[in-house]
Amino acid sequence: MKSVKIGEIVLKNPVALSPMAGVSSLPFRVICNGMGACYSPTELVSARSIRFNGVDKSYRYMRISPEEEGITAIQLFGSEPEDFEAAIETIMETPVLNKVSIIDINMGCPVPKVVKTGSGSALMEDPVRASNIVKACKKTLEGLRVKIPVTVKTRTGFKAGDNGKPDFAKALADAGCDMICVHGRTRPQMYQGESSVRAIAVMREAVRDYVIPFFANGDICDVDSARKVIEQTGCDGIMIGRAARGNPWIFEQVTAGLAGKEIPACPYSGERKKMLIRELEGRLKYLPEETAVREFRSVMPFYIKGLPGGNQIKVRLVNAKSFDEVKEILDAD
Template sequence: MRIGNLEIENRGLLAPMAGVTDSAFRRICMQMGAGLCYTEMVSAKGLLYGGDGSAALLKYAPEERPIGVQLFGREPQRIAQAVERVGELGFALIDLNMGCPAKKIVGNGEGSALMREMDVAHAVLQAAVRAAGELPVTVKFRAGWDEENRNAVAFARMAEQAGVAAVCIHGRTREQFYAGHADWEMIARVKAAVGIPVIGNGDVTDGESARAMLAQTGCDAVMVGRGAQGNPWIFRQIACALSGQPAPVLPSAGERIEKCMEQAAVMVREKGERTALREMRKHAAWYIKGLRGAAAVRGKINAVETLAQLDGILRQCLAAGDK
């Protein structure tokens, strides 16, 4: 799959998720076969004026390449300035977030709020494309604002006209947030309406659902968000499903806990133990979801403060599964 001048080998992409897809987790997903990862969502305004930690979100390790950076904002001039700044940092592409449903983001007229202001969205995208030069610019958006305003097709056409190299559509409306089912038919309609690559997002939970989305919608790649939480192996499954290879063996309880600790150790080195372990609690709960004994230790995970404590609690879960 090609996006502008970027060739992506595997068509399973890790979605940018605030508070989730930090460098440590991205590295794990790339190990497992993700074709492309993205930074967490970065505020263009925060990046330019500092004070909210935006610059820290731009750090990445060499083994994460190719990596995209996702920016959000509604002011064309600031977006252009932010694009120029990140364009020198070695990212493979720049993605503009016009799909985030969070109240704080929408309340500022950003994220999915821009689906109701297509003229503003067009100006933002056009400014980003001009500032990016040869670097591909993409945009992620939703099926629409609500059931009465499902304008993804018109939005995709507008984005193509603005010069973006690819679009990613989440098949839910803003009002749905993450409830209900993603509308794959809308993804198919977007694919039929534009001549640039289309990435489908929503309800991809394993290799078979990735294959089904590609078959039903004709999209060029799939983006995985919640399906990857605690399950980076999903990218191995997707790669096998899309290449016709047998499905890989699912990870054992021991492998899941080992990978969880590997991620935690990287986070501790890069963020310090206190910060890392507080951020790691949700990841650990995702990694052990469904394992025997997980319910009994989940509360303990939510109180861990050290790497040793986390290791001990996860071993308890593993021991419970062996009984």
């Protein structure tokens, strides 16, 4: 695997966690990085909300820990360059957040609430605005005299039938974007159907002459699918999303496989339960117990997926109300 640089940041390997709302908690990101992910961005946070409400409301979503995580990335979404400028200024005035390594811009979110405001994947239909957002972020960071790269995560199209947006990728690169990651689905596909390696390759090709790294994303679930995407798109790196939920071991497996090393065995049930508890303990450090357990209900089933008796454990876990109850359910099995 060749070494990849985002701006001046050298990645230890080309395999990152893909940002996922409700999943990419700080403890999970620390776990994934410990398992081999080169970095793990936060979930999307509204630039406008930071601009007008400050960081308090969104702090829990963009909480970073450079000491534990290594390379950190905060993902912002929005549609107004001014919102990004103000959000970045606020982030850079906030202790710890101002140690962030990368600012990532979401230009792929398909959720109607986000698209309606001209943010997320809607920006694919407005390359001038998208470029202005990248330029505004770069200019703000330069003005603050910090060398923080600005990256973009996007999709292969806004409309059904779009087969990659080469001009959009070029516009981002021309605007000074330091890395582009493309998920091989269009907005209407949401997370359904196949991620198109071919459409990703079209966008990769469009920015081949630029020095910036290009990442591919979508349906990577093991060493073979990782290899296939890298070979067929010529990308420099990959992001893994859903397959990492409750399965951070995927990073040690994929990084070993890509490096030509022996692939570590899948974890046994005790290890998986221990990891579930570790993530929950991490969430409890900054959330009230009731909130932490309730929010973790959607994630816990992924940790026990496929285990003997997993279905019965799942039914009980998704109703659990406290840390002790979660522990009891897991210990009883």
